Amino acid sequence: MTPESRDESGDLSPDEAFAILANETRFEIIQTLWELYEPDDPANLVKFSDLYDSDTAVTFSELYDRVGYGDTGNFNYHLEQLTDHFVRRTDAGYELTEAGFEIARAVVAGTVRERPHLDATELDADCPRCDAPVVAHYENHHLIVSCSECRGIWQNATGEAGVLFTFPLPPTGLSGRTPDEAFHATLAFNLNRVQSFISGICPDCSSAVDQSLDICENHDPRDQSGCPDCHRQHLIEVGEVCHQCKSVARGPLSIAILAHPAVAAFYYDHGIEHLFASWETFRHAQSVEEEILETDPLRIRLTVPCENDRLRLTLDETLSVVEAVEETSYVRD
Template sequence: MSRGDAADAATLAPDDAFAVLANETRFEIVRALWELYEPDDPANVVKFADLYDGDTAVTFSELYDRVGYGDTGNFNYHIEQLTDHFVRRTDSGYELTEAGFEIARAVIAGTVSERPSIDTAEIDATCPRCDAPVVVSYENHHVKVSCSQCLGIWQNAAGDEGVLFTFAFPPAGLSHRTPDEAFHATLAYNFNRIRSFIHGVCPDCSSVVEGSLDICEPHEPGGRGGCPDCHRRHRIEVSTVCNRCKSVARGPLTIAIFAHPTLISFLHDHGAVHHFASWETFHLAQTVSEDVVDTDPVRIRLTVPCDDDRLQLTLDESLEVVDAITKLSVDG
């Protein structure tokens, strides 16, 4: 089968996919093809686009020797079980399909084999609420960032413990990074995922995502921590969910609007260097005020201060900006 035949590959049901990969030999074939793959080869850069004549597939004999299986007949059977789903056959041999690459990446990234951790460490960042030093830790594939003094942005139901944020982060991201570097890498990784969700595309499977707003009606955050009803300091939270692969992004609406071109233009006009996937964005988001103007239809006004000016954005339920006003004085 040539590379152009990829679209003809049969779709594999989830249960069948797990069954195929449960066999140790088949999984070793996927791993071997991953290890033999050369990403710098120009033919692999546009691997499935037929723009190069080169065929970089691995021959049967090379793959057989690599895996170290003792029976060529059975080995061929295992390859056939993978073919069209996780492995593609070309004129020269075998290579991974995109699904095969995803399986290999999951293992290489350590999401199913490693349990690294970071002991709680103070980093070079200050809390957007009280300016105290920020501390970071890593456990169960999540980076937890907290204030060393206050209860942060989200609190538990008892109101006695809180965080600034908790984000998923693949274990491989900790390699060769200090706690400070892991902190900034976590923000870049997750904010870029959030940007994809905002644009309606699941960053994991590319499916359509559905968004909704969670508005806390009796919102009354206390001086020490969050609201006793929603356990957070921000009143409005946006949730985007992929119903196909179940990926989800959830967080303050104030962060989501920092990817909007109207706001980016406003900050640029005021000489502010704005990088969405950054700690600065998280900091700036905490300065934004939020008001529910109407509930039928939903209208939410967010006010963003910058120097002596402020930008008022009115959003509908789908997060579309329906009105934008720049005021020249915070006090005006």
């Protein structure tokens, strides 16, 4: 089925979507509607809900004039190809659908006036493993954070170098921010996404996600040098994959468990306001103890310490917490 012959009321396949958007005029229509959209207008605060009487859509003539297309008939044809999926027709004219907004936002997030760049910069943060200064640099739309002394949490295949984390950050995330501000923004941006994955919901398309575990059978992190088998400090890694839009999240289970409400309550009882989407999550995760209790069925124990107390969490094969026990006044080895 070609875009021209598709059923307007039906679903749009990825091939059809790419074919529709691979046209300069159609893309310019989306861009123009986005530029004319006023998010502060009360009628746009609750979009598509008909809670307000006013209709903020753009008229055909205004849209035609703004785009500057020379042929009214062909312009109307291109507009109709976008309608229902990327553009919505109202009594007053045309406006972007949520899918249209997502296309525009993806372009805006990756566009800045100058190509963003951040050389290796020492941050106002200490390594959670050795307390040495943390260093960050930005390349390929990712913020790479490393320790200035140790090999961090993940090591390369030779074990000679490693990182604390490598997180994606749209170029606009650097705009107007200091390196330290970009560092914390990256953590908040990505760990909030991780929390959505943990809840079983893809943060990009809202589809269900599939979960998998990677347990290193011969784990031997060897202090600061990393495990020679899995090249990481943590025993258990959890992966979350959305097969609908191919978004993915992967990281230590010792970090993911810190999103559980039992952990937040445990810290709060000790006078700590635990915010998952923060640098402190990485710091706390380095003291979480991992243990495989059983393999069939799988039972995992994670122990979260705080002062002289600890919270023991037992997880099943779905990573659901089946038991939470708090122990007080213990002394760690």
